[in-house]
Amino acid sequence: MEKTILLVDDEAGIRKVLSISLSDMGYTVLTAENGREALEIFKKVNPPIVLTDIKMPEIDGIELLRLIKQENRETEVIMITGHGDIDVAIQSVKYEATDFVTKPINDEVLEIALQRANERIAMRQQIDQYTQNLEQLVSDKSRKLVEAERMAAVGQTVAGLSHAIKNIAGGLKGGAFVLEKGIELNNKKYLMQGWEMIKGNVDKITHLSLDLLNYTKTTEINYQPCHPNKPAQEVFNLMTLRAKQNGIGLKCQLCPDLKELNFDPELIHRCLLNLVSNALDACVENHSGGKNKEVQIITATTDGWGVEYRVTDNCCGMDEEIKAKVFQEFFTTKGAQGTGIGLMITKKIIDDHGGVIEVESKKGIGSKFVIRLPKTLV
Amino acid sequence: MENKKILVVDDESDMRTFVSTVVETMGIEPDTAQDGPEAFEKARSNPPALVILDVMMPKIEDGIQTYQQFRTDERLGNIPIIMLSAIARKTFFHALSMLSPQKGDQVSEPEAYMEKPPDAYELNRLINNLVTAKK
8 A cells, every 4th residue: 555644844945855755665745834734734634654844933843743643643753853953852752753854864764764654553553453353352252152151041941941841741650650550450549549640740731831931921011000909909819719728827918008009910910929829838838737827918118119018928938048049940849849930930020120029938937028119100 | 478568758749649559559558758757757666668768858958868867777777778869870879978977887878779750660670679689
């Protein structure tokens, strides 16, 4: 590529002589006879190299250097000085001049100065290129990393899912065996037991597929104004019968001071249903007996939040280890009974609402799940 | 065949029903327990010919603890045990050695180990081997 040099000198003779030398070296030469003209040309052409005399009327070389560097820091500016201009030379260095050439100008010295300027330009281009490559490289690698992480998450999900399905398949296989024995031996007890196992596992796989479907559906929140007590009341009504059948006292305590909020009532209904259903399961599991089993649904006001829901039970409880895992994907304490998706979905819904879900639990005493939803304007 | 039962220990009712049926259709009376303490209590009052034990009840520690309890008991220590488990054999033995107290002698390995879900015919074969061999 042919390089352009802007040559600035107030003496026509020097401009002429230097122009010839520079053209011979292969440069395209533009000339200006003073600082103002030089700046005009510079702004139009933006030449990579400027060769300027220091002593000029009006705008001198130092000032021109400063102005050019202000326009484009990367311009290589070579100063032409007379003898003994050390002070001026120091000032030029301060403004990042590339080199000095002393008058009378020796072609060889000029050539060396230009060579240095060109090397600096080439180096800068190389660095720019490296930087660009590096940025490209970083963005490529980051994309791959994000992809790998996503794949790992998918892998984990699939592994959990595979475990859940394997459990159900095991149950079905066992059921089929018991049923087969019943047919073979004409044994009514086996027939009934095998049939129950198969039905139970068909229910489980149905629930699993519904859970998965629900999980994919939770991505959209359908915000609408609703009284926060409404989903709590609905869940209470829905679960009363099941609680009664299992000898568990289900109680509901709704705070009258709550105000209407903006949230997705259907999703919050699902969260509460899930928590209450878990609490009832915990009570059914609990064989210790003695105390009256009780599950409570409570709504309350709390500072800084729109509503606080509490679902408490006085059964089972969890130890620290289990408590730490409850919101994890596919974590379940219910063996083949659970898929481990319920609390994971609940947490996702609450997170998506900008709310919080917390759990307090003591083994043998009971558990308390707390959901807080943000104050949202209606 | 002696008049002894086989004790089936699992926290999942489906698994208890299935394994009990396998045992019962072999002409042996099954007894069931939902957890370690219940199993131990039943075994002490009426020592079984064989114990079929789930490793995860619901955590691996529960199953291994029960296993160690059986093995270190004077009266029950010689009863053969089939471990049923949802975890791979290698993982189980590793966990067993890690959780064994350093008493000098390691707790002996179970007579048989089966990954869940158990195959009825394989289970049948194992029970046959262990119960007749004992006799």
